[in-house]
Amino acid sequence: MKLIITGFSNSGKTTVFNALTGQALETTAYSTSIAADVEPHHGIVKVPDARIDKLVSIYEPKKTTYATVEYLDYLGITSGDTSQNVKVFNLLKDADAIVHVVRAFDDASVIHPMKSVDPLRDVSSFEAELILGDLEFVEKRLKKIEEQSKRGKKPEISDKDLFLKCKTALEDEISLRDIEFNDDEKRQMLPYQFLTAMQEIIVLNINESDINSDKAKDLQNKVETFFKEKGKGAVPQILALCGKIEMEIAQLPPDEAKEFLDELGIEEPAMKKLCHVSYDALGLISFLTSGTDEVRAWTIKKGLHAQQAAGKIHSDIERGFIRAETVSYEDFIASGGDMVKAKEKGLFRQEGKTYEVKDGDIINFKFNV
Ligand SMILES: Nc1nc2c(ncn2[C@@H]2O[C@H](COP(=O)(O)OP(=O)(O)OP(=O)(O)O)[C@@H](O)[C@H]2O)c(=O)[nH]1
Ligand SMILES: [Mg+2]
Structure with a gap:
């Protein structure tokens, strides 16, 4: 399973990436731009599974293999900078789901690209950028089909109808997940991996002081309402966590981490929680194989x-x-x-x-x- 961490610049993507992978990449108060020529950061983590731990204690196998999740962290999306966004979108299209980090923490020293902290606005602007990304893609395809037919080549007629349907929706600022497609259309759509049809998990990156607060719950509800009112499509899973704290926790040895989590009233660290949530969102389950040679978890679709x-x-x-x-x-x-x-x-x-x-x-x- 491949999850890409994305969102606007400086929302805390790299911080969350560190929290999820236990890495310690540099995070900065200024945003990384395309000019920095950065490569995506990769991290592969084991999906925590108490059942595997228990089976290992029973079989004492030579080898233990947990299911894994691959995380990627890259540049941020910028409102209106198409060249940077296209780079990010191309990466997103290769993922099973998007983890969208939304800034909800206050910190005057960290510049917000839109100058103010407003998570709801960011959720909606981000969706608008994805819509633009899909629209641009669809328009390019349609243009190609038109050129092909002009040159007398047989164009991909069936896809043309699909692209036209998508174009109409996207021009009305409707995400493709909020549109009804029949089974044939759904099959046709698969290889294009439209951004606004992708599974999305929203991470609200909140202040440490807002952990478990009514303010955080209220924000979660508001974001949920935004998606519910927007259309019929599946409402994403919405988590509220403090990236900065979770990153610190991920660096600690397990027993110290446990103590710290208890103190903060965090039930499950982000590292674990996100695995569960994304398995759920993607409809994945694990079956197990066990023996003295190997105990192993295998990820499959429900x-x-x-x-x-x-x-x-x-x-x-x-x-x-x-x-x-x-x-x-x-x-x-x-x-x-x-x-x-x-x-x-x-x-x-x-x-x-x-x-x-x-x-x-x-x-x-x-x-x-
Ligand atoms: N107070 C606070 N600061 C945070 C939190 N998460 C991230 N930051 C700070 O915000 C700044 C940006 O964090 P990054 O993780 O680098 O953000 P990013 O989204 O990866 O930024 P770009 O890659 O440049 O777009 C850093 O100074 C972080 O320390 C948080 O939960 N609370
Ligand atoms: Mg970053």
């Missing part, structure tokens, strides 16, 4: 059948699929972490090709190639 899930491990296992020996993590633990006991209790199931894999299923695939 709704996947056993045979398709097997393909995640290896195409041979998918091709030669016979059955999926399955026990839920809860049943396994309730059987004292003993597969023989789980079998005796009838909790160890033989599932076929079309079994819908559930979150936390421990699976042993039987296959024949």
Whole structure:
């Protein structure tokens, strides 16, 4: 899973990136511009999973593999600077979801590109920039189709209708996620990865003093209302956290971090919370494989059948699929972490090709190639 951290300049993107990855990249009070010629920052982090930890304590495997999330942090979006925005948009199109950092902290020494701190305005302006990005893309495509047909080449007619439909919406400042598309259109749209149809997770970067406050909750509600009133599309997940504090927490050894979190009344550090929230937003679940060689979590889309899930491990296992020996993590633990006991209790199931894999299923695939 690849998540790109984005938002306006100086909203705290790199700070949040550090909080999520435990890295310590430099953050600055002035915004990084395209002139700085920076490359995107990459970070890969393990998805915390207590079930894996428990299975490891039972099996003591040679190897442990957690699911991972890849985070990227890059330049900010600027109102009206198309050349910088296009660079960011091209990167976004390659992601599974956008993590949109919105400045909600007060600090006179950190310049806001729009001169004042106004999270709601930023949420709405950011959406407007994404709409512009999609519109520009659609217009370019339409122009190309027109040129092709002028030269007598067969244009991609079906896509033309789709692009025209998108163009009309975007010109009316409507995000594509708020428009109804039929299944054919949805399939056609997939490769274009339209920005305003992407999954978005909003991170309100609040003051330390506003953690767990009514002010923060009120802001969360207002942002939610903005999306609800805007259209029928899915409302993004909205988190409020203090990037600066979360970054400090991410640098601490676990026991000290725990103490600090308790003191601040933070239930779950951003590093963990964002993983859960993005799994949820993207409809992802994990199934597990366990043994003395390796304990491992595999990420799949909710709704996947056993045979398709097997393909995640290896195409041979998918091709030669016979059955999926399955026990839920809860049943396994309730059987004292003993597969023989789980079998005796009838909790160890033989599932076929079309079994819908559930979150936390421990699976042993039987296959024949
Ligand atoms: N007070 C406070 N300051 C913060 C917080 N998050 C970030 N900052 C400060 O805001 C400034 C900008 O933070 P960055 O993380 O560099 O912001 P950015 O969005 O990556 O900026 P660009 O990449 O330049 O667009 C730095 O001085 C941070 O220390 C926060 O939660 N509270
Ligand atoms: Mg930055």
